[in-house]
């Protein structure tokens with residue numbers, strides 16, 4: 347008896363299920379440094395900048411594992427976005443470079459390794475797609491763009507401009523470093539809320555020209571009514587997963603109620619990509635040890651990486 351069942355052309359090949367094989371990001375191939383590629387996923391399993399609940403060193407592995415959900419048909423190398431009614435990442439090559447090697451308690455070496463790894467991706471004319479790690483990794487990542495002008499957009503519940511600790515190198519201060527040393531053309535913080543932002547530190551960066559859109563302002567669609575908020579030019583996007591509401595992203599060290607959801611994020615990302623070019627991004631602060639319940643934080647992070655990748659590659 348012929349039992350060959352009619353199969354959709356998009357049916358997965360039998361040897362390629364999300365739960366089999368070694369987990370790279372979405373099942374994309376590993377990057378060989380001489381190979382031409384459009385985007386390179388890079389893990390940074392570093393969480394020594396954490397000031398509260400550690401564990402984001404396990405973030406890259408958890409995000410890769412969750413991202414395998416999107417690996418059904420690697421022969422296609424594209425996805426149909428049913429919500430936006432369009433194919434994404436069609437004809438784009440994405441690869442995974444694995445993780446930056448981390449040495450315990452060796453801040454300078456680790457930051458140097460991070461900058462060097464990102465620079466090697468930029469040298470290959472590819473977009474770095476960084477998986478954190480805690481938010482302190484953003485500055486050594488942005489440092490690799492030195493000499494290029496860029497606008498910096500930071501999605502986070504926190505303004506990350508803390509001066510409260512003796513060390514300025516925690517996950518509470520990346521915005522300060524980007525402002526002071528990164529020479530960003532503009533700095534925009536989106537989703538700010540909660541009771542742990544210092545009014546003095548926030549006032550100080552606003553005086554220095556930083557634009558702040560609070561979570562409430564974003565929810566009320568204020569952003570779409572600000573003309574020229576996003577101009578032409580190159581954009582680096584940093585997404586702290588605590589930008590999202592804790593109901594959607596419980597697996598993070600410093601959650602705050604009143605956050606946003608994936609469609610809000612997607613709308614802003616495409617608003618940026620419609621005007622400018624996203625030339626690099628990170629997704630940080632995923633802590634799998636606090637996630638549980640279906641690993642929904644890691645899944646959300648994986649989906650955000652694909653959304654950012656599409657915004658970066660499909661509109662250029």
Ligand SMILES: [Mn+2]
Pocket residue numbers: 481502504506517586631
């Ligand atoms: Mn942050």
